[in-house]
Amino acid sequence: MMDIITKFKNKRVIYLSPPQTLAFSFLVFIVLGTILLKLPIASTTYISWLDALFTATSAITVTGLVVVDTGVDFTVFGQVVIMILIQLGGLGLMTFAVLIVMVLGKKIGLHQRVLIQEALNQTSIGGLVRLVKILLIFTFTFEFLAFIILSLRWVPEYGLGYGMYTSLFHTISAFNNAGFSLWGDSLSGYVGDPIVNLTITFLFITGGIGFTVLADLWSKRRFRTLSLHTKLMLIGTLVINVVSMLLVFTLEYTNPATIGQLSLGDKIWASYFQAVTPRTAGFNTIEIGDMTTTSIFYLLMLMFIGAGSGSTGSGIKLTTFIVMILATLSFLKGKHETVVFHRTIKPHVILKALAIIVVSLIFIFLTIFTLTITENASFLMVVFETISAFGTVGLSMGLTGELSPIGKQIIILMMFIGRIGPLTLAFTLAKPKKSNIRYPEDEVFTG
Template structure:
């Protein structure tokens, strides 16, 4: 009986469970703060505030009310705070505070921090925390200063500064929240806004482990295998999406075809090529895009960015290992080889589990949401994939969801931010089989 009680307590207070609880508490507190009269307009309901808080903490960017007009300056500051906390990680800020106060961070807290940063060990966590904070605040400060050159002449010093700071925070954390009702569509041909915003979410989407490795080594040959996979995979996905988006939408009068110059079309193609990998901003209307472009965007949203980053999705490294495993199967190789390194079966099994679980969660979420949603099926699929990848792009279905549909999207955003494997490790039990069985054969394919 005592051993059972210990097992229950150990599961209840496991690091993934504590991490999920902390995020849930911040969503509830954020919802209450956004619902108060000084934060939002009178017509904003608690359901609206809860959805906004969940979207901010999970750095998704899906909205049911207009952020710029339906929330006051205080409400917008609360949203920016939730984005920053959710993007960089709640335990990251806690670890920084403990360090500044000279307090010791115990092993239980290190285990929670390890899960939040997507690491496998605890030896260099505090060094990584310092990298996260330094890179985030430096990048956001520089981006704010650059964006002020655009927003200050248009809105004045005070409002222009806030516009620049809010969008810098939202972009670096891959949140996709904008104070404009049409996101950044009004700046579709502005090179300063397009390049600054995209560089922010590409930088943070690489993952802080990669950034720390680049800063430490500064030589391609000395980089870790993970960094090489992330850099090459990110570059490949961006170039592929950039070219394909331009080809598919070039003559569409509702998107690229409606822009005045080829330079604007190329710039808009660049922005739409990189934003689906969990950034969430848009300079063109995704509801007006070709079906082929929508399908490509769905795939990019599911892939996402890198581990230990502000991005969601199954991650770029997962896609690469999955492709390598498929290639190795056809070549009848037992190990995966790339960049002079090999990957074993444990990595392949983890990738297969993550991919299968992600597909299952998206399918279940789509089914549940479709039971009450009466609109276009492709629009709903787009919203579900956007929620799971914590992207924030929308074709308009989010605003048409009822309370049940909103709850489903919130749950998907929550799982997408924590990570499917974190949820699985929380629910699973580790045990060794007491009985061995002879091998059997199953016919596949």
Template structure:
């Protein structure tokens, strides 16, 4: 009997490895000593997927439903999902003294969304050193706040868990109301937001910052991410502050101006796939919810711990539209022309992402007894691997949970990864004549 060897391309292998890790995580979360109460298979799968995709949506309360072992499993899945399972595989290869071949480099390139193979192994090394260092430093600062409040054991553990969760943009918290109890706390606000902004800006940008030092010497990608992140965060903060200032359900209930500023800042930056919240999301005005939907869809940076279509994708599409309106042929950013391939890739990512989002919204509107805005918010939060919710997650039906699990999976790996895993590209052997069609 002959056995056919199935050859997988990097996109297909990445999906298989990611799926296996989620299933292993599900099994570990179903172990008797992982939970304090009965957790169904679908809930265990949902939690494992949410952790592995660094989303943060939860169907059961993390602190009360899982034991210390279960929470450590969740933290481990978050770390693997945030830094990339293929990055861990490469690290193990290097520790064992094995040679990193072209296939492994291709997998890392795919996992970290790099445009070339050059320097991917060095990027993995830098990624681990930087990530562990930042998480340990953040843990120290958080422990200064939480150890006096909770004691050494619990304070250090909470600092450890939330440091990993924040840096990897996961949004898992050990309080049922996330960080609402620390809405005006400067230490928690600064440390947590610093972690998920650094984690979400992208490892290539951080590497560029480390090596180039000067802004003008950095790559166009790094410049776009730094400037774009700063502008979007500041603008979003002022808009939320203005919209919610007198809302009795959010900022209006806070006594001091300082607390309102901290809360506005936190809610402005957290939709960039972080998932923590210090205000009741369901209590926000519709206009604020709409702004957060846009921010969640855009997401963080490429090769980061965050999700969404990515900020650079959004900026490429935006400037391409402006180029068309100005009647110019080439999209130019920072005195550099953007290739047509990059523009088409950006359009493909956004279009495929919108297709999955619309399909999920359609299904959930059939299966779930919830307002339309709550359904839309849940789906886009899952696609952007954000983890924010207006309260729908805990009441999802079985079908609803399956749909959200799938959307989280797509959101983490990226729409193009799925498309490339299914497609079989072939070079065109025939060139056909051009003909215009009417559009618009």
């Protein structure tokens, strides 16, 4: 496909910048996925074009919001289409393109490298091919091992065929942070099951931490020698997950609709699972809509923050959040530079973090604004659905199935924006304008 675009380019018929190509590739697969899911052999019941489009978008953007019951309304053919879309969308279309090129033995050109760079959010081209190789090795190794473990758990329960099939589906869905499940209540049937809890969360935390982090860990292995980015991601992930688990446990402890009536062990498993899933995995083992308003509000923040850069997850990204907090602390302490782990964070990175947050908030604001007009639902449900789509999380308080046609279209757009990254979209829309004129500084009073 990339070759086609390149050919078009050479003929000067169309010219697409790397972010535009990325967005365009996603669009092509959304269209293909929609058509495949709309085929009679894909579903067991009538599915509208809009619902097929919604499902295809939800799969390729690894969101997991569903308007039809994946395990019931789709045939195995439909489910396999969803599984392939998830793997394509999660690993990144560009990475797949590289794989094809590598398999065909072709040399990877600069233009393709720039595309991969965009997809993986890398700042240097060197070592990209190596990174992609590591990425693919990691992916298939992790997925294979998890598939074996889950099969050992589910084949005895469901028999060989469905047991292996459901293990494969949930493995791919988990590692790619898609959150699609063959069961209507997601993984609620395994709320206290250690194997399912550990395997699924290990998959989506690994997939969500970002491939650069995995590659760095793979090649260095000692904390002190790790890159700043890796250190921030590891410590940030640990801290936010532990804090979230304690909060969910405390806030839900006496809630009879969620974990109140579970045993202490199951309470802990459920708190752990619901604490780690909102930063884009999207599976759930308790009913999200039944959680306390305080928990749900806290989940909103987690969904907004999201996973790691260059990962199968979305959101503003954990490092964006950390950079923002660090820059603020430095400002409050009167420091001229933002320093962490004896390294200075570039001003440009801070400015980028600000831009990501501003652009994200604008998209979220516009979506909530519109949905409060089109949907007949509580404000909290609308906010939750919006941020879930933005972070390609896939958790819902129950609004997804009730969305109006316009509401579905808005959420489709939001999942798309959330996955290609609000900044990528904004870059695509903004016209770069370089200026060499320097203007004098002037004071503006803020706050």
